[in-house]
Amino acid sequence: MDRRLASLACLALAACASPAPPGPSPAARAAPEVDWEKARPVTVRLTDFAFTPDHLSFVAGVPVRLILINAGSGTHDFSAPRFFAAAAYRQETAAAADGDVTLKAGQTTELDLVPGQAGTYPLECTEFLHATFGMTGMIAVTDR
Numbered sequence: 001m002d003r004r005l006a007s008l009a010c011l012a013l014a015a016c017a018s019p020a021p022p023g024p025s026p027a028a029r030a031a032p033e034v035d036w037e038k039a040r041p042v043t044v045r046l047t048d049f050a051f052t053p054d055h056l057s058f059v060a061g062v063p064v065r066l067i068l069i070n071a072g073s074g075t076h077d078f079s080a081p082r083f084f085a086a087a088a089y090r091q092e093t094a095a096a097a098d099g100d101v102t103l104k105a106g107q108t109t110e111l112d113l114v115p116g117q118a119g120t121y122p123l124e125c126t127e128f129l130h131a132t133f134g135m136t137g138m139i140a141v142t143d144r
């Protein structure tokens, strides 16, 4: 085997040896060419102890501007690791790489993203006991 072929084989092996890790990706993917002006705004209010609305519906591949408002009296988070791991993000947006977005009382944030694979993704607040108090939800992603 000549040198070029050997290095190609190494490259191929390296590519095979590192499949995409399951769960939240540490380096969230940047969305390809997306017209963010057309992103559909979706607002979710976080209160003590609920998401409103608590069921969200997105279409795979259709960009969304997710607006999160913490209208509660303390810290809440929007935790949906599988949903965030499957999504792609606008580069300027701080991606929810660890699977959740934490907001202090009164804080608002926006996430521009493109929902990924169709499926049903659980949503919860991971602050102590909040999910037990009912702070849970569901995100449905459907195919076009």
Ligand SMILES: [Cu+2]
Binding pocket: 049, 075, 076, 077, 125, 126, 127, 130, 135
């Ligand atoms: Cu909470």
